[in-house]
Amino acid sequence: MPSARLAVQRLVHTSIILLVVLCAPLPAPTAAFGVERAGEVVMASQTALDLTAPDVSMPSGVLRTADGRTLWERDADAVRPMASITKVMTALVVLDEVDPAEMVTVSAQAAAVRESGVDLVAGQRLTVRQLLEAMLVPSANDAAYALAEHVAGGEEAFVRLMNQKAADVGLKQTRFTNPHGLDGPGHHSTARDIATLTTIAMSDPRFAAIVALPAITMANGGPAKRFENSNELLGTYAGLEGVKTGWTRGAGYCFAASAQRDDVGLVAVVLGTGSENERFRQTEKLLDWGFFHYAFRQVASAEETAGLVPVTTYLDRTVTAVVQHDAVVPVFSLDGEVIARVDMIAEVTAPVERGQRLGTLTVVQGSRLLAQVPIVAATGIERPDRWESFRIWLTRVWRTAFGGDLQAEAVQVM
Numbered sequence: 001m002p003s004a005r006l007a008v009q010r011l012v013h014t015s016i017i018l019l020v021v022l023c024a025p026l027p028a029p030t031a032a033f034g035v036e037r038a039g040e041v042v043m044a045s046q047t048a049l050d051l052t053a054p055d056v057s058m059p060s061g062v063l064r065t066a067d068g069r070t071l072w073e074r075d076a077d078a079v080r081p082m083a084s085i086t087k088v089m090t091a092l093v094v095l096d097e098v099d100p101a102e103m104v105t106v107s108a109q110a111a112a113v114r115e116s117g118v119d120l121v122a123g124q125r126l127t128v129r130q131l132l133e134a135m136l137v138p139s140a141n142d143a144a145y146a147l148a149e150h151v152a153g154g155e156e157a158f159v160r161l162m163n164q165k166a167a168d169v170g171l172k173q174t175r176f177t178n179p180h181g182l183d184g185p186g187h188h189s190t191a192r193d194i195a196t197l198t199t200i201a202m203s204d205p206r207f208a209a210i211v212a213l214p215a216i217t218m219a220n221g222g223p224a225k226r227f228e229n230s231n232e233l234l235g236t237y238a239g240l241e242g243v244k245t246g247w248t249r250g251a252g253y254c255f256a257a258s259a260q261r262d263d264v265g266l267v268a269v270v271l272g273t274g275s276e277n278e279r280f281r282q283t284e285k286l287l288d289w290g291f292f293h294y295a296f297r298q299v300a301s302a303e304e305t306a307g308l309v310p311v312t313t314y315l316d317r318t319v320t321a322v323v324q325h326d327a328v329v330p331v332f333s334l335d336g337e338v339i340a341r342v343d344m345i346a347e348v349t350a351p352v353e354r355g356q357r358l359g360t361l362t363v364v365q366g367s368r369l370l371a372q373v374p375i376v377a378a379t380g381i382e383r384p385d386r387w388e389s390f391r392i393w394l395t396r397v398w399r400t401a402f403g404g405d406l407q408a409e410a411v412q413v414m
Helices: 004-023 082-097 109-113 129-137 143-151 155-168 190-204 204-211 277-295 386-402
Strands: 033-036 060-065 070-074 103-105 125-127 215-218 226-230 240-248 252-261 265-274 293-302 305-310 320-325 328-333 338-343 356-365 368-377
Touching: 033 293, 060 190, 060 277, 060 293, 070 190, 070 277, 082 129, 082 143, 082 155, 082 190, 082 204, 082 240, 082 252, 103 129, 103 143, 109 143, 125 129, 129 204, 129 215, 129 338, 129 386, 143 155, 190 240, 190 252, 190 265, 204 240, 240 277, 252 277, 265 277, 265 293, 265 328, 277 293, 293 338, 293 356, 293 368, 305 338, 305 356, 328 368
Parallel strands: none
Antiparallel strands: 033 338, 060 070, 060 265, 103 125, 215 226, 240 252, 252 265, 293 328, 305 320, 320 368, 338 356, 356 368
16 A cells, blocks of 8 residues: 555665664764964053163162062172161061050160261150151161160160061071161172062051151150151152162162052162162152053953853854953063963853853963963853754754754854
């Protein structure tokens, strides 16, 4: 009968298709893809980029970021006298050892210390905080000596504390013989060590608050007298926070400065200039150069589409892969081109959860890693139900035998 003959033909046809499918080679697995996107990433346009070192004049100096990266240096490891920059360490030891509210009685020996002072009087009583202000703002030697006596009972014992602190914080070429910085045999440091010391000191809010004072007032048994901060850039250079000046015949004019702009912190150390004004001008040049070339940049944007990843459970569905969050990092423009590389998985199986990790956006500059940001699924995709899974299977059987895509193609966007 015709209907029976037709049924037999259909059965034979279906059997042939199944035989072809079972004998057909399986498709080769798709390898994960990773594509580089070369080029600058959100880099500010600099039409007149200065590719040379800063135009500065000093025997020794260094420019460092607040997180410890050296941007520029000149004879930074040369051992030199450091004059009153010594008082940065004196202050740190004092703050380690005693309460700023403690009272100090000025001795005759402390009152007799000269060169730079606030005219302390023997028998005068002041708080540790007041003496720290006198030592760090107008750079009073008599205040430094009075603090050393109060903390350790004498200069020699206090100097031992200074040198122990220097060793503890990794100042490899620094040695102290007094608490005030007057020239003496064996009293020395380097620009690199001073930059480290300055960074440590500015991390103590008590120290940072004192060196930011424009002036102090003291009354030593007579009318109150105002003493200006020896740091002439304070209040005149945008972002300057402190820290300490110094001068002796052996050291020349010295300055350690800390400045902050738009979350970028810099420390500049200038040693051995020939004049008071020159140390400040050279510091300004260093900081200007640093802030011009070193700045925070956005190198990745949240929700930016990185690509489309095939969902293997379906025939034609993909999940959008996006950058998980913004990445803003410090970039030194002289380090070269900023490169972003996207690495994503080749495919994913349902169910896919929103926020599921699909890859990584890596941003580098030369050999320096700037950022690594996860690439994630923008939406969730549920597993197909049984009927849909059966329909997908049948379609794949047909396409395997007669041609056609078995799943969606991966798409690279970034």
